[in-house]
Amino acid sequence: MADNNTPTKQRTMAENHRVGSFCATALFVIVCGLIAFPLLAGLTASLRPAREIFQNGMSLNLKVSEWNLHNYAYLFTKFINPKTTDSVAIADSNKYFMWYKNSLVLTLTTVVLTLLVCYFVAYGMTMYKTKLGNFLFFMVIATMSVPFEILMLPLYQEVTTIGLINTNAGVFLPGLCAAGTIFFFRQYMQGLPKELLDAARVDGCTEYGISVKIMMPITKPAFASMAILCAMGSWNNMLWPMLVFRDTNKFTLQIGLNTLLTPYGNNYDLLIAGSMFGIIPILIIYLIFNRYLVAGMTSGAVKG
Template sequence: LLVSSFVAYGFAMYDFKGKTAAFIAVLLLMTVPFEIMMLPLYVMVNDLGLADSYGVIVLPFLAASVTIFFFRQYFTGIPKGLLEAGRVDGVTEFGIFFKVVLPISRPALAAMGILNGMVTWNNFLWPLLVLRSAEKFTLPIGLNTLLTPYGNNYDLLIIGSFFSLLPVLVLFLCFQRFFVAGMTAGALKG
């Protein structure tokens, strides 16, 4: 969320050379399915020697184009007068982002936190591709190992499915009051 919000803040609040082209590239990246980018990413991960580590699961998803787009739309609704007031008071650009923009953006952060959390927690294909050690498998991969041609362990599968649901449910319950506000925040401009 932090990296995507930094990028979106730059797109929403600053004018720079190539801004439109870069934002169009982000929009075009939204149309490309991850499965198409998976093979080049896999080759890059192997070349860098990062395979079979927890970091390799996180790195490709540090800045998601959908999240950048969502935050940019949200940040364009923030009055620029608030930023100017911060600059007049002598606050640095990072200070404006962390002390003014992020507190206002709590609903958007909560909505994207829930959605990105669900997508990341339930991700199956990428961790299956890059993780090789059984002790590093994520929960969806571990649950899949319970389904075998020789017999299925449905007792453990049902319990594991319940426990895989718990973190996403807790995340939603913690941030549900922000979720609806964040999802509808960019819908109306007034």
């Protein structure tokens, strides 16, 4: 024991620690550099002439002197709907901003409705001791273990029959009771004291009043983390909206960007600029609510 406390030993240990600390930190600098690389490459490519991207892909040679905002300027001012479109309202308007707006509207509607519905469903499952609640929770797990892609085609037919094709409702309705979101709300509510409910009942609050006035404010952090995950999913969702939307003026940003890739030539200049600008909303939300996100996405991992 005495050996451990000699000054030389302590010095080597401190030195080892410093070397280890340097190596570990250096590793993360390298990993994060590699992770940032494609995005930085995309960003610099968006500042360079379109022809060059088309010919060379994204080059390592930065040529900073040639940087300009032409691609963005073209995207924001010249990329407009033709005069001859069916709808008068969208003729001559900017195509990119139209997709952007569609995505924002769809994402906002999806997030608000999904969170509210999932909250009340989870509340009903968790706050009352019923057999139904346990059965429904089992069904939540069951829906989670069937990949969406299997339901895609029959669901597409169904949505067409109901008449929801080409509408926002057709996109968000099938996913409104998101199993993951219900699961998370349930996990969160299980940790809350149920005595609050009885106290509120004694005070004459109705069952529905309790769920809105008492429990909702307490579950705010859960709402925050689910809101980000849901917003990310909705903003970046592509496969299902691609099937539901037919008209170009209904397209979301992701589908719209995808249409820039055609067999007759790819508009990489518009695509890169549009992509880089399209990350911004979700990046802002992420940077602001980052700490809630971690809590949200790890909820399922705790219990396994």
